[in-house]
Amino acid sequence: MAHTVDSKEHGPVDLVSALARARSPEDPGSDTPRGSMVRAWPGPPCPIPEAAPGELDLRALLRFSLAASDGSGRLRPAPSAGALHPVDAELVVGPGCPLPPGRYGYDPLGHRVHRFGRQPDGTVPGMTVELFVTPQRTVSHYGHRAWPLILLDTGHVAAALWLAGPALGLREPVLRLDGPADGPVAAVHFALPEGTRPLEGTRPTEAPHLPEETGQAAPAPTPHELLTRRSAPPPLRGTPPRDVLRALLATAVQASAGEVAWCAAVGEPQPGLVELAPDGILRPLAAGEARPTLAVWAARQSWIAEAGAVLIAHGCPSDADAPRVRRAHLRAGFAVHLAHMDAVRHGLAARPVGSWQQADLGAALGAPPGRDWIVHGLALGTTHPDEEKTS
Numbered sequence: 023m024a025h026t027v028d029s030k031e032h033g034p035v036d037l038v039s040a041l042a043r044a045r046s047p048e049d050p051g052s053d054t055p056r057g058s059m060v061r062a063w064p065g066p067p068c069p070i071p072e073a074a075p076g077e078l079d080l081r082a083l084l085r086f087s088l089a090a091s092d093g094s095g096r097l098r099p100a101p102s103a104g105a106l107h108p109v110d111a112e113l114v115v116g117p118g119c120p121l122p123p124g125r126y127g128y129d130p131l132g133h134r135v136h137r138f139g140r141q142p143d144g145t146v147p148g149m150t151v152e153l154f155v156t157p158q159r160t161v162s163h164y165g166h167r168a169w170p171l172i173l174l175d176t177g178h179v180a181a182a183l184w185l186a187g188p189a190l191g192l193r194e195p196v197l198r199l200d201g202p203a204d205g206p207v208a209a210v211h212f213a214l215p216e217g218t219r220p221l222e223g224t225r226p227t228e229a230p231h232l233p234e235e236t237g238q239a240a241p242a243p244t245p246h247e248l249l250t251r252r253s254a255p256p257p258l259r260g261t262p263p264r265d266v267l268r269a270l271l272a273t274a275v276q277a278s279a280g281e282v283a284w285c286a287a288v289g290e291p292q293p294g295l296v297e298l299a300p301d302g303i304l305r306p307l308a309a310g311e312a313r314p315t316l317a318v319w320a321a322r323q324s325w326i327a328e329a330g331a332v333l334i335a336h337g338c339p340s341d342a343d344a345p346r347v348r349r350a351h352l353r354a355g356f357a358v359h360l361a362h363m364d365a366v367r368h369g370l371a372a373r374p375v376g377s378w379q380q381a382d383l384g385a386a387l388g389a390p391p392g393r394d395w396i397v398h399g400l401a402l403g404t405t406h407p408d409e410e411k412t413s
């Protein structure tokens with residue numbers, strides 16, 4: 023089972039062959055029904071009560087990370103390939119929260135929870151959000167190309183959760199991007215606010231059963247920034263300043279914990295690929311215009327050829343086993359989300375780009391084939407479409 027990810031409704035999936043097929047030139051064919059946008063949780067919906075002083079504010083945490091936000095047609099604060107949102111959240115609630123301990127399903131449309139089980143033995147204070155997926159939503163449009171996108175989406179959602187904690191002044195959440203194949207695809211644990219003591223009659227605080235992984239140390243975004251993040255509609259033109267590009271690459275490198283490498287394709291005045299040197303400066307990786315090739319590799323999305331820059335996560339060789347495929351894609355999604363938020367802070371327009379076919383970057387740069395594939399991307403520009411319309 024180590025080479026699979028369990029998708030709850032559809033059973034185990036062989037990620038290695040799913041990725042090989044997704045990278046092939048095979049066409050995904052026509053759309054199929056996507057099913058419900060929210061899992062049909064058992065039990066009646068219940069509102070999330072307001073947090074008392076010292077309790078974890080679940081209502082705000084989930085509002086800033088997972089709730090459907092507004093009437094604009096956007097379902098959740100995190101981006102999603104095709105806006106299909108395959109990620110479902112289960113909450114394992116421990117002591118110190120405004121809900122009684124237990125296992126809950128979260129409904130992002132109603133911003134409500136459904137209690138469907140008791141908390142597992144050893145549940146620690148605070149809340150763990152466990153991320154599962156309903157592949158059918160993404161498969162409905164992307165067909166056999168869906169699985170890498172589903173993992174990238176899950177990485178983005180994990181990042182949206184991970185950022186919501188510090189935005190509320192909480193200590194850094196604990197991120198888990200590995201685990202058994204029949205468990206959650208990813209999980210984020212929120213401890214109680216600093217200074218909160220375990221409630222009377224509960225067991226003492228134990229270290230959560232989550233191996234700690236570091237995220238990154240950029241300043242926490244504000245709740246407003248989390249709720250207003252959008253994928254800027256193309257075109258995204260204008261080369262970002264080099265110091266901003268350097269900062270975004272540094273964020274992405276740090277957030278991906280070595281699971282993928284990073285470079286950026288830039289246009290005029292010096293078209294080429296740049297990467298971050300160990301001393302933190304930008305150095306050339308290859309000379310020449312890369313963006314038109316990227317546009318072809320990204321399902322022929324022609325606007326990418328004119329993007330001001332494209333951050334590129336790469337690695338995940340053809341012989342990567344399933345745990346590595348999973349980690350690389352989750353980490354790439356996580357890191358692109360953090361870089362996206364950073365880009366907005368720097369006044370840039372940004373849009374994730376996740377569907378890559380035959381994108382063998384290593385081979386294109388003269389290395390042996392199959393060693394260094396593009397995993398994810400973030401297109402960047404200095405102009406916003408609204409400005410273009412009025413200029």
Ligand SMILES: Cc1cc2nc3c(=O)[nH]c(=O)nc-3n(C[C@H](O)[C@H](O)[C@H](O)COP(=O)(O)O)c2cc1C
Pocket residue numbers: 096097098099100101102103104105171174175178251252253254320323355373374375376377
């Ligand atoms: C993993 C992933 C891959 C994506 N790939 C593309 C892409 O290839 N092209 C594109 O135009 N947008 C892409 N997007 C952006 C989505 O289309 C966008 O997130 C969605 O329409 C929801 O809009 P919002 O991000 O403004 O909320 C991607 C987003 C994610 C998370």
